[in-house]
Amino acid sequence: MKFGEHLRKALIKNYSFYYIAYDDLKHQLKKGLNDNDGEWNNELEEQFLNSLETELDKVYSFTKVKNTEVNRRIKESESFVYEVVDALHRYENHDPSITTPPSEEDFQDLEEELSDIIADVHDLAKFTRLNYTGFTKIIKKHDKTTNFTLKPVFHARLNNKAFYKDSYDNLIVKLSKLYDLVRTRGNPVKGDSSAGGSQQNFVRQTTKYWVHPDNITELKLIILKHLPVLVFNADKEFEAEDSAITSIYFDNKDMDLYYGRLRKDEGAEAIRLRWYGGMKSEQIFVERKTHREDWTGEKSVKARFGLKEKKVNSYLSGELSPQEIFEKARKDGKKSTQEIDNLERLAQEVQYRVLKEKYRPVMRSFYNRTAFQLPGDARVRISLDTELTMVREDNFDGYDRTHGNWRRMDIGVDYPFPQLPDRDVCRFPYAVLEVKLQTQMGQEPPAWVRDLVASHLVEAVPKFSKFIHGGATLLTDYVDLLPFWYTQMDVDIRKPKIQQEYGIQRNAPHRIENSTSGNDLDDEELTGYSGEVHFSNDINPLEEDLDESTPLLLPNTYSSRQTNSPVRNFFYHLYGKFLYYFNDDRTFTVKPGTNWDLNATFKDKIPKGKSICVPIRIEPKVYFANERTFLSWLSIGMLLGAVATTLLNYGSNSALTASIAFFITALFTIGYAIYKYLWRVINIREKNAVAYGDKFGPNMICAFIFGATFISFLFKFLEN
Secondary structure, three states, rough: OOHHHHHHHHHHHHHHOOOOOOOHHHHHHHHHHOOOOOOOOHHHHOOOOOHHHHHHHHHHHHHHHHHHHHHHHHHHHHHHHHHHHHHHHHHHHOOOOOOOOOOOOOOHHHHHHHHHHHHHHHHHHHHHHHHHHHHHHHHHHHHHHHHOOOOOOHHHHHHOOOOHHHOOOOHHHHHHHHHHHOOOOOOOOOOOOOOOOOOOOEEEEEEEEEEEEEHHHHHHHHHOOOOOOOOOOOOOOOOOHHHHHEEEEEEEOHHHHHHHHHHOOOEEEEEEEEEEEEOOOOOOEEEEEEEOOOOOOOEEEEEEEEEHHHHHHHHHOOOOHHHHHHHHHHHOOOOHHHHHHHHHHHHHHHHHHHHOOEEEEEEEEEEEEEEEEEOOOEEEEEEEEEEEEEEEOOOOOOOOOOOOOOOOOOOOOOOOOOOHHHHHHHEEEEEEEEEEEEOOOOOOOOOOOOOHHOOOOOOOOOOHHHHHHHHHOOOOOHOEEEEEEEHOOOOOOOOOOOOOOOOOOOOOHOOOOOOOOOOOOHHHOOOOOOOOOOOOOOOOOOOOOOOOOOEEEEEOHHHHHOOOOOOHHHHHHHHHHHHHHHHOOOOOOOOOOOOOOOOOOOOHOOOOOOOOOOOOOOHHHHHHHHHHHHHHHHHHHHHHHHHHHHOOOOOOOOHHHHHHHHHHHHHHHHHHHHHHHHHHHHHHHOOOOOOOOOOHHHHHHHHHHHHHHHHHHHHHHHOO
């Protein structure tokens, strides 16, 4: 739908007078051109710019007022929450000044008030996103329809009144802490909230999702109602830099680690150096992630150890030995001997691999992470990485970006890194949600987690990797295989709201607001391509019988098709019956009205000489199945050979002819079995995505046996 129509449907009624007057501005453009015979002059430009400036002032002023109001409400609620919680604790400690404890109704009132503030934050974030989109679209329309260029000029004014750059992370952290206090009735879960320094080796099940920028704030607000924001230092005031995480990934010019991780080879490793916060962080974590296939009975594991930043270069060059790194830890005795031995072994293995394989920094990933988890309880951990950026650190093109250091120093945590050339940076368009679960065998994850990942707010992208994406986009000249999501980066992942009751809602029934999701593209900007992740959600308005609840794939029910030809109808009906009884009618067609180009293939979007890697899981039982199939074919060939030998004993011409026919069949069976066995072995070893089933062989064997038997009868008949 057009943005103006989307704006009217998505705006918050209480804020309706403060939105950008998009339709009025568009009308002003159209009227000015029509009244002046399609010519746009300086007078019209000045009038339009004044109108645009007035709208910007209106939106900016309202945003400032609402921000102040929300902060004031949070501050007031904070004092009320601590007052109630303090009274409860004093009552539990038998303080004589507190004769009556706070009631359940008091906590419910506080929870409702905080929920209302959460809804305010959601509405404000939605308001700013819609208005920013409105300004960018009207400027784009202006520049497209007139001969004036307004974008660079007005962009500077937008930056001066950057209402859209307000970060809500600080508010979310405060709300999370207050909501957790109220939800737990003053007894929040306590435990170790360290950044992972105490976790050396851990196993977990992780699923990854993409989140559109329109849905980020709403998603955070939904999660904080179930899990608190994990704050590593509760005594320190939250700062934007606190959420920054940076990793330096290592590889060689052959990109061996990239290929191993992409193909999911057994034992494939990723080696990286990570730090939390800004560039002044002294603690660097050396990490190694190892992929394990399921059939091994092991789980993929991440191991890490800490290292001072000033020692990193000497460690990577081999000057600093692992024994020297942990010498002080052994003397202090704060860790067990076994734990130190494990860390030292890890340091030795990583150092050996770096030196032997000539690994060097090749790519940096930067993002701001909001983690949701009960302190000390890793059963459910949800993290949302925003402002994800990949940056080149290699010297493969002859330019050493790190200048001999273990990381480049010309950037820090100053997203979006405007000083970098385009060839060195990839700014990822979505946030990345990771849901990490540690559940017992057969145990289901919490219901709210299942509802979250099934909602319209996220798009599942299995096995997504920041390292792989950075390698594929920034180092395309050095890799031949690309991940499956590479061809789908231009797909709009926003989806219609699946459950109308899901999302941020107010307690009052008359103030239920819609989700921020939706397609706000103008009709001339709609893209008609979708891919493996999901089909496009753009619906043709001419298809009035279809709505958002209609499946994007419809069964291709041939039996119900009707055409003007009775003969065609008969064959459609016959074929439909065949599919129903023999193929479970699992033939699908694209829903009418979906913008899907059936002639477009992924080959059109893959750079020349590259291919998409489809990881294939090969388990030992696949090799055994191939051997069993081979032995079965050999036994059939030997049986046919025995039949041929037996027929020789009868001595007649018909028996001799039949014997020759069965002997040829036996030779074909054994020869074909050997060929097919070797073909499967080679493809299994190479992990090629081919059809391992055999439709040709069994049919040919049956044809040969039928032919041999028919010849036997034919010659017997001719003898008589």
